[in-house]
Protein backbone atom coordinates (compact mmCIF):
# COMPACT_ATOMS: atom_id res chain seq x y z
CA UNK A 325 0.00 0.00 0.00
CA UNK A 326 1.35 3.32 -1.07
CA UNK A 327 1.32 5.93 1.75
CA UNK A 328 2.73 9.44 1.49
CA UNK A 329 2.94 12.04 4.22
CA UNK A 330 3.59 15.66 3.28
CA UNK A 331 3.98 18.77 5.42
CA UNK A 332 2.26 21.96 4.26
CA UNK A 333 2.66 23.98 7.45
CA UNK A 334 3.76 23.49 11.05
CA UNK A 335 7.21 22.57 9.71
CA UNK A 336 10.11 24.89 10.59
CA UNK A 337 7.59 27.05 12.47
CA UNK A 338 5.03 26.76 15.28
CA UNK A 339 2.02 27.82 13.19
CA UNK A 340 0.08 26.78 10.09
CA UNK A 341 -0.25 23.05 10.94
CA UNK A 342 -1.36 21.13 7.80
CA UNK A 343 -0.29 17.52 7.25
CA UNK A 344 -1.52 15.61 4.21
CA UNK A 345 -1.70 11.82 4.16
CA UNK A 346 -2.22 10.25 0.72
CA UNK A 347 -2.83 6.58 -0.03
CA UNK A 348 -3.73 5.22 -3.46
CA UNK A 349 -7.40 6.06 -2.98
CA UNK A 350 -7.64 8.52 -0.12
CA UNK A 351 -6.38 11.93 0.87
CA UNK A 352 -6.68 12.95 4.50
CA UNK A 353 -5.69 16.31 5.89
CA UNK A 354 -4.74 16.61 9.56
CA UNK A 355 -5.38 20.20 10.74
CA UNK A 356 -5.70 23.33 8.61
CA UNK A 357 -3.94 26.01 10.62
CA UNK A 358 -3.28 29.64 9.94
CA UNK A 359 0.31 30.90 9.71
CA UNK A 360 0.79 33.61 12.34
CA UNK A 361 3.49 35.98 13.62
CA UNK A 362 6.09 37.42 11.27
CA UNK A 363 4.90 38.91 7.97
CA UNK A 364 6.88 36.37 5.93
CA UNK A 365 4.76 33.63 7.54
CA UNK A 366 1.45 35.47 7.34
CA UNK A 367 1.92 35.92 3.59
CA UNK A 368 1.90 32.11 3.23
CA UNK A 369 -1.81 32.18 4.06
CA UNK A 370 -2.41 33.93 0.74
CA UNK A 371 -0.57 31.36 -1.35
CA UNK A 372 -2.62 28.51 -2.75
CA UNK A 373 -1.62 25.28 -0.99
CA UNK A 374 0.33 22.80 -3.16
CA UNK A 375 -2.53 20.34 -3.01
CA UNK A 376 -5.95 20.83 -4.55
CA UNK A 377 -8.44 21.46 -1.67
CA UNK A 378 -11.21 19.68 -3.60
CA UNK A 379 -9.03 16.54 -3.86
CA UNK A 380 -9.02 16.02 -0.06
CA UNK A 381 -11.58 13.43 1.12
CA UNK A 382 -11.59 13.97 4.89
CA UNK A 383 -10.24 16.50 7.35
CA UNK A 384 -9.39 15.71 10.96
CA UNK A 385 -8.88 18.55 13.43
CA UNK A 386 -6.78 18.04 16.61
CA UNK A 387 -7.99 21.15 18.49
CA UNK A 388 -9.52 24.59 18.11
CA UNK A 389 -6.45 26.87 18.33
CA UNK A 390 -6.22 29.06 15.23
CA UNK A 391 -2.73 27.82 14.30
CA UNK A 392 -4.45 24.42 13.78
CA UNK A 393 -7.95 25.45 12.60
CA UNK A 394 -7.73 29.01 11.26
CA UNK A 395 -7.19 28.06 7.61
CA UNK A 396 -10.43 26.02 7.42
CA UNK A 397 -12.64 28.86 6.08
CA UNK A 398 -10.14 29.61 3.31
CA UNK A 399 -9.82 25.92 2.42
CA UNK A 400 -13.59 25.52 2.20
CA UNK A 401 -13.88 28.67 0.13
CA UNK A 402 -11.21 27.28 -2.23
CA UNK A 403 -13.08 24.03 -2.82
CA UNK A 404 -12.81 21.65 0.13
CA UNK A 405 -16.30 20.13 0.35
CA UNK A 406 -15.81 17.12 2.67
CA UNK A 407 -16.52 16.90 6.38
CA UNK A 408 -14.30 18.24 9.16
CA UNK A 409 -14.13 15.86 12.14
CA UNK A 410 -13.20 16.92 15.67
CA UNK A 411 -14.29 16.29 19.28
CA UNK A 412 -17.58 17.86 20.52
CA UNK A 413 -15.84 20.47 22.70
CA UNK A 414 -13.45 21.39 19.87
CA UNK A 415 -16.47 22.01 17.66
CA UNK A 416 -17.91 24.49 20.20
CA UNK A 417 -14.59 26.29 20.68
CA UNK A 418 -13.87 26.34 16.92
CA UNK A 419 -17.18 28.12 16.25
CA UNK A 420 -16.13 30.88 18.64
CA UNK A 421 -12.55 31.13 17.39
CA UNK A 422 -13.28 30.92 13.65
CA UNK A 423 -16.01 33.57 13.75
CA UNK A 424 -13.63 35.82 15.69
CA UNK A 425 -10.78 35.17 13.23
CA UNK A 426 -13.09 36.06 10.32
CA UNK A 427 -14.09 39.30 12.05
CA UNK A 428 -10.42 40.22 12.50
CA UNK A 429 -9.73 39.49 8.80
CA UNK A 430 -12.68 41.68 7.80
CA UNK A 431 -11.65 44.51 10.12
CA UNK A 432 -8.03 44.39 8.91
CA UNK A 433 -9.19 44.68 5.28
CA UNK A 434 -11.53 47.56 6.16
CA UNK A 435 -8.72 49.36 8.00
CA UNK A 436 -6.30 48.85 5.09
CA UNK A 437 -8.87 50.33 2.71
CA UNK A 438 -9.47 53.33 4.95
CA UNK A 439 -5.75 54.05 5.32
CA UNK A 440 -5.03 53.12 1.70
CA UNK A 441 -1.91 51.11 2.55
CA UNK A 442 -2.78 47.92 0.74
CA UNK A 443 -1.34 47.17 -2.71
CA UNK A 444 -4.69 45.60 -3.50
CA UNK A 445 -7.64 47.87 -4.16
CA UNK A 446 -9.88 47.15 -2.53
CA UNK A 447 -8.03 45.09 0.09
CA UNK A 448 -9.89 41.82 0.63
CA UNK A 449 -10.10 39.75 3.80
CA UNK A 450 -8.42 36.32 3.72
CA UNK A 451 -11.91 35.06 4.46
CA UNK A 452 -15.24 36.43 5.64
CA UNK A 453 -17.71 35.54 8.40
CA UNK A 454 -19.74 33.78 5.70
CA UNK A 455 -16.74 31.59 4.81
CA UNK A 456 -16.24 30.77 8.49
CA UNK A 457 -19.94 29.90 8.78
CA UNK A 458 -19.63 27.57 5.77
CA UNK A 459 -16.64 25.78 7.34
CA UNK A 460 -18.52 25.37 10.63
CA UNK A 461 -21.43 23.78 8.71
CA UNK A 462 -19.03 21.08 7.51
CA UNK A 463 -17.82 20.21 11.02
CA UNK A 464 -18.93 16.99 12.72
CA UNK A 465 -18.32 16.00 16.35
CA UNK A 466 -16.88 12.59 17.21
CA UNK A 467 -16.42 11.70 20.92
CA UNK A 468 -13.02 10.64 22.27
CA UNK A 469 -12.19 6.99 21.70
CA UNK A 470 -14.85 6.30 19.05
CA UNK A 471 -13.51 4.83 15.80
CA UNK A 472 -14.49 6.82 12.75
CA UNK A 473 -14.66 4.76 9.54
CA UNK A 474 -13.22 6.78 6.66
CA UNK A 475 -13.70 4.19 3.91
CA UNK A 476 -11.22 2.06 1.92
CA UNK A 477 -9.74 0.53 5.07
CA UNK A 478 -8.99 3.83 6.83
CA UNK A 479 -10.20 4.60 10.35
CA UNK A 480 -9.32 7.20 12.97
CA UNK A 481 -10.07 8.15 16.55
CA UNK A 482 -9.43 11.09 18.88
CA UNK A 483 -7.62 10.56 22.20
CA UNK A 484 -7.18 13.12 24.96
CA UNK A 485 -3.87 14.96 24.96
CA UNK A 486 -4.62 17.47 27.77
CA UNK A 487 -3.62 20.70 25.97
CA UNK A 488 -6.90 22.69 25.94
CA UNK A 489 -10.58 21.75 26.21
CA UNK A 490 -11.37 19.13 23.56
CA UNK A 491 -7.77 18.77 22.39
CA UNK A 492 -6.80 15.43 20.91
CA UNK A 493 -4.09 13.37 19.34
CA UNK A 494 -5.29 11.41 16.33
CA UNK A 495 -4.71 7.69 15.90
CA UNK A 496 -5.07 6.54 12.29
CA UNK A 497 -5.10 3.01 10.87
CA UNK A 498 -4.73 2.48 7.13
CA UNK A 499 -5.21 -1.08 5.92
CA UNK A 500 -5.12 -2.86 2.62
CA UNK A 501 -5.46 -6.67 2.71
CA UNK A 502 -3.24 -7.90 5.55
CA UNK A 503 -1.06 -4.81 5.41
CA UNK A 504 -1.69 -2.15 8.02
CA UNK A 505 0.02 1.16 8.73
CA UNK A 506 -0.65 2.89 12.06
CA UNK A 507 0.01 6.57 12.63
CA UNK A 508 -0.35 8.98 15.53
CA UNK A 509 -0.50 12.77 15.18
CA UNK A 510 0.16 14.41 18.56
CA UNK A 511 -1.58 17.76 17.96
CA UNK A 512 -0.34 19.99 20.78
CA UNK A 513 0.68 18.01 23.86
CA UNK A 514 -0.44 19.26 27.29
CA UNK A 515 1.24 19.16 30.70
CA UNK A 516 1.37 16.70 33.58
CA UNK A 517 -0.05 17.51 37.01
CA UNK A 518 -1.37 21.03 36.37
CA UNK A 519 -4.87 22.24 37.31
CA UNK A 520 -7.78 22.61 34.86
CA UNK A 521 -6.66 20.18 32.14
CA UNK A 522 -6.05 16.47 32.60
CA UNK A 523 -2.74 14.73 31.89
CA UNK A 524 -2.18 13.60 28.29
CA UNK A 525 -2.96 9.93 27.59
CA UNK A 526 -0.09 7.68 26.57
CA UNK A 527 0.21 7.54 22.78
CA UNK A 528 -0.97 4.21 21.31
CA UNK A 529 1.46 1.85 19.54
CA UNK A 530 2.15 2.99 15.98
CA UNK A 531 4.53 2.77 13.03
CA UNK A 532 4.88 6.52 12.53
CA UNK A 533 4.36 9.35 14.99
CA UNK A 534 4.24 13.09 14.36
CA UNK A 535 5.09 15.12 17.47
CA UNK A 536 5.01 18.86 18.14
CA UNK A 537 8.13 20.61 19.49
CA UNK A 538 7.02 24.14 20.48
CA UNK A 539 9.15 23.92 23.65
CA UNK A 540 11.48 21.23 22.26
CA UNK A 541 14.58 23.01 23.61
CA UNK A 542 13.16 24.58 26.78
CA UNK A 543 12.12 23.77 30.33
CA UNK A 544 9.19 25.41 32.11
CA UNK A 545 9.32 26.73 35.66
CA UNK A 546 8.13 23.69 37.62
CA UNK A 547 7.61 25.42 40.99
CA UNK A 548 3.97 25.07 42.11
CA UNK A 549 1.76 27.38 40.01
CA UNK A 550 0.20 28.77 43.18
CA UNK A 551 3.58 29.99 44.44
CA UNK A 552 4.46 31.49 41.06
CA UNK A 553 1.23 33.49 40.96
CA UNK A 554 0.77 34.44 44.62
CA UNK A 555 4.17 36.02 45.40
CA UNK A 556 4.12 38.96 42.95
CA UNK A 557 0.37 39.58 43.46
CA UNK A 558 0.66 39.71 47.25
CA UNK A 559 3.45 42.30 47.01
CA UNK A 560 1.35 44.43 44.66
CA UNK A 561 -1.60 44.52 47.07
CA UNK A 562 0.75 45.43 49.93
CA UNK A 563 1.74 48.57 48.06
CA UNK A 564 -1.86 49.37 47.09
CA UNK A 565 -1.54 48.49 43.40
CA UNK A 566 -3.76 46.87 40.79
CA UNK A 567 -2.80 43.63 39.01
CA UNK A 568 -3.28 43.38 35.24
CA UNK A 569 -2.95 39.92 33.71
CA UNK A 570 -2.93 39.98 29.89
CA UNK A 571 -4.05 36.48 28.94
CA UNK A 572 -5.10 34.25 26.07
CA UNK A 573 -8.87 33.90 26.23
CA UNK A 574 -9.10 30.13 25.79
CA UNK A 575 -7.53 27.94 28.47
CA UNK A 576 -5.15 30.41 30.07
CA UNK A 577 -7.75 32.86 31.44
CA UNK A 578 -9.66 29.93 33.00
CA UNK A 579 -6.50 28.40 34.48
CA UNK A 580 -5.41 31.69 36.06
CA UNK A 581 -8.91 32.27 37.51
CA UNK A 582 -9.02 28.78 38.97
CA UNK A 583 -5.65 29.12 40.71
CA UNK A 584 -6.44 32.62 42.01
CA UNK A 585 -9.71 31.35 43.51
CA UNK A 586 -7.91 28.50 45.26
CA UNK A 587 -5.34 30.92 46.66
CA UNK A 588 -8.10 33.19 48.00
CA UNK A 589 -10.10 30.29 49.46
CA UNK A 590 -7.00 29.07 51.28
CA UNK A 591 -6.31 32.56 52.63
CA UNK A 592 -3.04 32.84 50.71
CA UNK A 593 -4.30 35.93 48.89
CA UNK A 594 -6.76 38.57 50.10
CA UNK A 595 -10.26 38.07 48.78
CA UNK A 596 -10.35 40.75 46.08
CA UNK A 597 -12.57 40.91 42.99
CA UNK A 598 -11.26 39.25 39.83
CA UNK A 599 -12.51 40.96 36.66
CA UNK A 600 -12.45 39.05 33.39
CA UNK A 601 -12.64 41.78 30.78
CA UNK A 602 -12.78 39.97 27.43
CA UNK A 603 -15.95 38.85 25.59
CA UNK A 604 -13.98 35.96 24.11
CA UNK A 605 -12.78 34.78 27.54
CA UNK A 606 -16.35 35.05 28.88
CA UNK A 607 -17.63 32.86 26.01
CA UNK A 608 -14.74 30.42 26.34
CA UNK A 609 -15.42 30.04 30.09
CA UNK A 610 -19.06 29.27 29.31
CA UNK A 611 -17.99 26.59 26.78
CA UNK A 612 -15.54 25.09 29.32
CA UNK A 613 -18.41 24.96 31.84
CA UNK A 614 -20.67 23.15 29.33
CA UNK A 615 -18.05 20.42 28.99
CA UNK A 616 -17.00 19.86 32.61
CA UNK A 617 -17.05 16.08 32.09
CA UNK A 618 -14.81 16.22 29.00
CA UNK A 619 -11.79 13.86 29.10
CA UNK A 620 -9.49 16.84 28.58
CA UNK A 621 -10.51 18.51 31.87
CA UNK A 622 -9.75 17.85 35.53
CA UNK A 623 -12.38 15.67 37.17
CA UNK A 624 -13.31 18.02 40.00
CA UNK A 625 -14.25 21.23 38.25
CA UNK A 626 -17.79 21.23 39.59
CA UNK A 627 -18.81 21.92 43.16
CA UNK A 628 -22.36 20.98 44.21
CA UNK A 629 -23.29 20.82 40.53
CA UNK A 630 -21.90 24.31 39.82
CA UNK A 631 -18.91 25.12 37.66
CA UNK A 632 -15.90 26.17 39.71
CA UNK A 633 -14.98 28.37 36.76
CA UNK A 634 -17.80 30.77 37.70
CA UNK A 635 -17.04 31.57 41.36
CA UNK A 636 -18.85 34.44 43.06
CA UNK A 637 -16.08 37.04 43.23
CA UNK A 638 -15.24 36.68 39.54
CA UNK A 639 -16.97 39.41 37.54
CA UNK A 640 -17.42 38.93 33.81
CA UNK A 641 -17.37 41.99 31.56
CA UNK A 642 -18.84 41.31 28.18
CA UNK A 643 -20.08 44.67 26.90
CA UNK A 644 -18.05 47.84 26.34
CA UNK A 645 -20.14 49.59 29.03
CA UNK A 646 -19.28 46.86 31.56
CA UNK A 647 -15.64 47.20 30.57
CA UNK A 648 -15.67 50.99 31.02
CA UNK A 649 -17.34 50.63 34.42
CA UNK A 650 -14.12 48.94 35.57
CA UNK A 651 -12.34 52.32 35.43
CA UNK A 652 -14.65 53.77 38.08
CA UNK A 653 -13.82 51.14 40.71
CA UNK A 654 -11.44 51.69 43.58
CA UNK A 655 -9.50 49.31 45.80
CA UNK A 656 -7.31 46.32 45.05
CA UNK A 657 -8.37 44.13 42.15
CA UNK A 658 -7.15 41.75 39.50
CA UNK A 659 -8.03 42.39 35.85
CA UNK A 660 -7.64 39.57 33.34
CA UNK A 661 -7.94 40.78 29.77
CA UNK A 662 -6.96 39.77 26.23
CA UNK A 663 -4.87 39.75 24.15
CA UNK A 664 -2.12 37.84 25.94
CA UNK A 665 0.76 39.48 24.02
CA UNK A 666 -0.68 43.03 24.29
CA UNK A 667 -1.18 43.19 20.52
CA UNK A 668 -4.83 44.27 20.49
CA UNK A 669 -8.11 44.20 22.40
CA UNK A 670 -9.33 45.66 25.67
CA UNK A 671 -6.10 44.97 27.53
CA UNK A 672 -4.64 48.02 25.75
CA UNK A 673 -7.07 50.40 27.52
CA UNK A 674 -6.04 48.98 30.88
CA UNK A 675 -2.39 49.18 29.92
CA UNK A 676 -2.71 52.89 29.18
CA UNK A 677 -4.17 53.55 32.61
CA UNK A 678 -2.09 51.15 34.73
CA UNK A 679 1.37 51.16 33.13
CA UNK A 680 2.37 54.72 34.19
CA UNK A 681 1.90 53.96 37.92
CA UNK A 682 4.70 52.37 39.88
CA UNK A 683 2.56 50.46 42.36
CA UNK A 684 0.74 48.41 39.70
CA UNK A 685 1.80 45.05 38.29
CA UNK A 686 1.55 43.66 34.75
CA UNK A 687 1.83 39.89 34.95
CA UNK A 688 2.61 38.20 31.64
CA UNK A 689 1.49 34.57 31.72
CA UNK A 690 2.20 33.34 28.20
CA UNK A 691 4.63 33.23 25.31
CA UNK A 692 5.53 36.72 24.00
CA UNK A 693 6.35 36.58 20.29
CA UNK A 694 8.91 38.80 18.58
CA UNK A 695 7.48 42.16 17.52
CA UNK A 696 4.73 42.32 20.18
CA UNK A 697 4.34 44.89 22.98
CA UNK A 698 4.67 42.02 25.45
CA UNK A 699 8.11 41.20 24.10
CA UNK A 700 9.12 44.88 24.12
CA UNK A 701 8.17 45.06 27.80
CA UNK A 702 10.30 41.98 28.57
CA UNK A 703 13.21 43.50 26.67
CA UNK A 704 13.17 46.58 28.89
CA UNK A 705 11.25 49.17 26.83
CA UNK A 706 10.93 52.49 28.76
CA UNK A 707 7.67 53.33 26.98
CA UNK A 708 5.12 51.49 24.84
CA UNK A 709 3.13 52.96 21.99
CA UNK A 710 -0.57 52.33 22.64
CA UNK A 711 -3.34 53.81 20.47
CA UNK A 712 -0.85 56.23 18.94
CA UNK A 713 0.45 57.55 22.29
CA UNK A 714 3.66 56.92 24.19
CA UNK A 715 2.82 55.32 27.53
CA UNK A 716 5.68 55.34 30.06
CA UNK A 717 6.53 51.99 31.68
CA UNK A 718 6.61 52.68 35.44
CA UNK A 719 4.53 49.76 36.72
CA UNK A 720 6.34 46.57 37.67
CA UNK A 721 6.04 43.65 35.32
CA UNK A 722 6.89 40.01 35.55
CA UNK A 723 6.72 37.04 33.22
CA UNK A 724 5.61 33.61 34.41
CA UNK A 725 6.70 30.67 32.26
CA UNK A 726 5.04 27.91 34.29
CA UNK A 727 1.48 28.42 33.02
CA UNK A 728 2.09 27.25 29.47
CA UNK A 729 -0.43 24.78 27.97
CA UNK A 730 2.38 23.03 26.06
CA UNK A 731 4.57 20.23 27.37
CA UNK A 732 8.21 21.31 27.72
CA UNK A 733 11.08 19.17 26.41
CA UNK A 734 11.16 16.85 29.46
CA UNK A 735 7.38 16.43 29.36
CA UNK A 736 7.46 15.61 25.62
CA UNK A 737 10.10 12.96 26.35
CA UNK A 738 7.96 11.63 29.19
CA UNK A 739 4.94 11.45 26.87
CA UNK A 740 6.91 9.66 24.14
CA UNK A 741 8.46 7.41 26.78
CA UNK A 742 4.98 6.07 27.61
CA UNK A 743 4.82 4.40 24.15
CA UNK A 744 4.91 0.59 24.33
CA UNK A 745 7.72 0.51 21.80
CA UNK A 746 9.40 3.11 19.59
CA UNK A 747 7.77 3.75 16.20
CA UNK A 748 9.69 3.20 12.94
CA UNK A 749 10.08 6.98 12.62
CA UNK A 750 9.12 10.02 14.62
CA UNK A 751 8.52 13.22 12.66
CA UNK A 752 9.35 16.26 14.81
CA UNK A 753 7.26 19.25 13.72
CA UNK A 754 5.55 22.44 14.97
CA UNK A 755 8.64 24.18 16.37
CA UNK A 756 11.25 26.77 15.51
CA UNK A 757 14.05 24.87 13.70
CA UNK A 758 16.37 24.90 16.78
CA UNK A 759 13.60 23.57 19.03
CA UNK A 760 12.69 20.75 16.62
CA UNK A 761 16.34 19.75 16.10
CA UNK A 762 17.05 19.78 19.84
CA UNK A 763 14.05 17.56 20.57
CA UNK A 764 14.94 15.18 17.72
CA UNK A 765 18.45 14.75 19.15
CA UNK A 766 17.11 14.01 22.61
CA UNK A 767 14.60 11.47 21.24
CA UNK A 768 17.37 9.72 19.27
CA UNK A 769 19.58 9.58 22.39
CA UNK A 770 17.10 8.97 25.16
CA UNK A 771 14.06 7.05 23.82
CA UNK A 772 15.74 5.97 21.53
CA UNK A 773 13.90 6.23 18.20
CA UNK A 774 14.83 7.41 14.73
CA UNK A 775 13.63 10.93 13.91
CA UNK A 776 13.07 13.18 10.93
CA UNK A 777 12.62 16.95 11.07
CA UNK A 778 10.57 17.84 7.99
CA UNK A 779 10.82 21.17 6.23
CA UNK A 780 7.88 22.96 4.68
CA UNK A 781 6.56 21.06 1.59
CA UNK A 782 8.61 17.90 2.31
CA UNK A 783 6.88 14.74 1.09
CA UNK A 784 7.80 11.27 2.44
CA UNK A 785 7.02 7.87 0.98
CA UNK A 786 6.44 6.01 4.25
CA UNK A 787 7.21 2.59 2.73
CA UNK A 788 10.77 3.71 2.04
CA UNK A 789 11.41 4.59 5.70
Ligand SMILES: [Zn+2]
Pocket residue numbers: 387389487512
Ligand atom coordinates in the same frame (compact mmCIF):
# COMPACT_ATOMS: atom_id res chain seq x y z
ZN1 LIG B 1 -2.65 24.61 20.61
